[in-house]
Amino acid sequence: MIPSTRTAWIETELESLRSQGLLANIRTVESPMDAHIVIDGRRVINLCANNYLGLANHPRLKEAAKRAIDTYGIGPGAVRTIAGTMKLHLDLERRLAEFKHAEAVISLQSGFAANLATIPALMGRGDVIFSDELNHASIIDGCRLSRATIVSFAHADVDDLRRKIAETTGYNRRLIVTDGVFSMDGDIAPLPALQALAEEHDILLMVDDAHGEGVLGKGGRGIVDHFGLHGKVDIEVGTMSKAFGVVGGMVAGPKVIIDWIRQRGRPFLFSSAATVPDVAACLEAIDLLEESDELVQRLWANAELVKHELANMGFDVGHSATPIVPVMLGEAPLAQVFSKALLEAGVFAMAIGFPTVARGKARIRVMNSAAHTPADLEQALAAFEKIGRQMGVIE
Numbered sequence: 001m002i003p004s005t006r007t008a009w010i011e012t013e014l015e016s017l018r019s020q021g022l023l024a025n026i027r028t029v030e031s032p033m034d035a036h037i038v039i040d041g042r043r044v045i046n047l048c049a050n051n052y053l054g055l056a057n058h059p060r061l062k063e064a065a066k067r068a069i070d071t072y073g074i075g076p077g078a079v080r081t082i083a084g085t086m087k088l089h090l091d092l093e094r095r096l097a098e099f100k101h102a103e104a105v106i107s108l109q110s111g112f113a114a115n116l117a118t119i120p121a122l123m124g125r126g127d128v129i130f131s132d133e134l135n136h137a138s139i140i141d142g143c144r145l146s147r148a149t150i151v152s153f154a155h156a157d158v159d160d161l162r163r164k165i166a167e168t169t170g171y172n173r174r175l176i177v178t179d180g181v182f183s184m185d186g187d188i189a190p191l192p193a194l195q196a197l198a199e200e201h202d203i204l205l206m207v208d209d210a211h212g213e214g215v216l217g218k219g220g221r222g223i224v225d226h227f228g229l230h231g232k233v234d235i236e237v238g239t240m241s242k243a244f245g246v247v248g249g250m251v252a253g254p255k256v257i258i259d260w261i262r263q264r265g266r267p268f269l270f271s272s273a274a275t276v277p278d279v280a281a282c283l284e285a286i287d288l289l290e291e292s293d294e295l296v297q298r299l300w301a302n303a304e305l306v307k308h309e310l311a312n313m314g315f316d317v318g319h320s321a322t323p324i325v326p327v328m329l330g331e332a333p334l335a336q337v338f339s340k341a342l343l344e345a346g347v348f349a350m351a352i353g354f355p356t357v358a359r360g361k362a363r364i365r366v367m368n369s370a371a372h373t374p375a376d377l378e379q380a381l382a383a384f385e386k387i388g389r390q391m392g393v394i395e
């Protein structure tokens with residue numbers, strides 16, 4: 001037994017989180033990830049997953065994964081620079097580059113790993129990174145690991161960024177980095193203005209499009225396609241853990257940058273590659289998206305319906321420009337009680353509080369998907385209305 005004197009502080013911290021309504025309460029899911037899931041033996045409507053297109057349990061992705069296992073087995077064996085890289089991983093990179101109209105792509109184990117591979121490979125001591133204040137934790141950690149100076153600018157505020165660039169002199173290389181879609185509010189980065197500013201000052205520009213991949217742009221080709229900025233954004237990080245329904249990360253950009261990440265990206269060099277079924281399922285997801293934009297269309301139609309109906313009921317749904325719908329509730333304990341009541345009514349929608357969002361900005365984040373039927377959404381909306389009234393959130 002470890003003497004409790006060494007861990008007593010952790011007990012205190014956990015208790016403090018619990019009393020503030022901030023302790024992450026992780027549910028156990030006993031079914032595939034889909035429009036409905038089974039929690040505690042009960043089938044509930046799932047409004048929590050980033051499984052935007054319903055691909056996480058798609059028959060074609062499952063079949064592709066099984067076929068690939070028969071050909072290639074399961075594991076990659078080691079890091080790609082040592083055990084060799086499987087043809088499957090190279091196929092994925094080539095197909096992603098074609099899909100996104102990028103010169104080159106490197107695939108990684110996750111979006112988190114993609115940021116940790118990219119930022120420290122490009123930036124170091126004596127360099128400066130301009131980072132949106134609401135950027136994802138993996139961007140923040142990538143920036144910290146790089147040892148570059150970090151200058152954060154006000155959220156999506158191009159004028160503030162312009163001022164900061166003017167004030168920040170004497171550095172060697174410079175990088176502007178932003179989320180594409182901000183995951184807690186669903187707003188989209190002002191990429192065209194950021195691109196113009198980056199070009200004017202000859203600064204590298206990087207966008208992390210985790211929530212835009214498979215969602216924004218033509219048939220889900222992402223934020224660069226959405227704004228028609230092909231060839232103008234230096235680095236586009238993405239994930240296959242959300243709309244693609246699998247798990248994995250990617251970096252798209254000019255061949256020279258991608259080649260460099262293959263030489264210097266530490267999660268690429270020192271952590272094994274994604275597994276065979278992951279990669280095969282990702283390849284199948286690209287096939288599906290190239291064949292039809294039906295799922296992407298359905299996702300957006302569902303999201304518009306939910307956003308519109310919740311706003312009509314009187315909920316504050318923020319300023320999302322994407323399928324993410326935040327239902328703003330304010331204090332974390334209220335959001336937790338609301339979420340619990342929803343679950344009792346058969347709707348799984350998690351409360352999100354500090355540190356994922358600012359204190360006093362707790363919310364329930366409704367994640368729509370193409371897999372939800374109109375009947376699913378009607379049932380979920382009815383539960384929101386009933387509980388909202390009971391708790392005095394709406395009239």
Ligand SMILES: *Cc1c(COP(=O)(O)O)cnc(C)c1O
Nearest residue numbers: 110111112136183208210239241
């Ligand atoms: C979800 C997310 C990630 C992490 O992606 P994983 O593939 O789950 O590791 C990175 N960046 C942003 C902006 C995200 O929203």
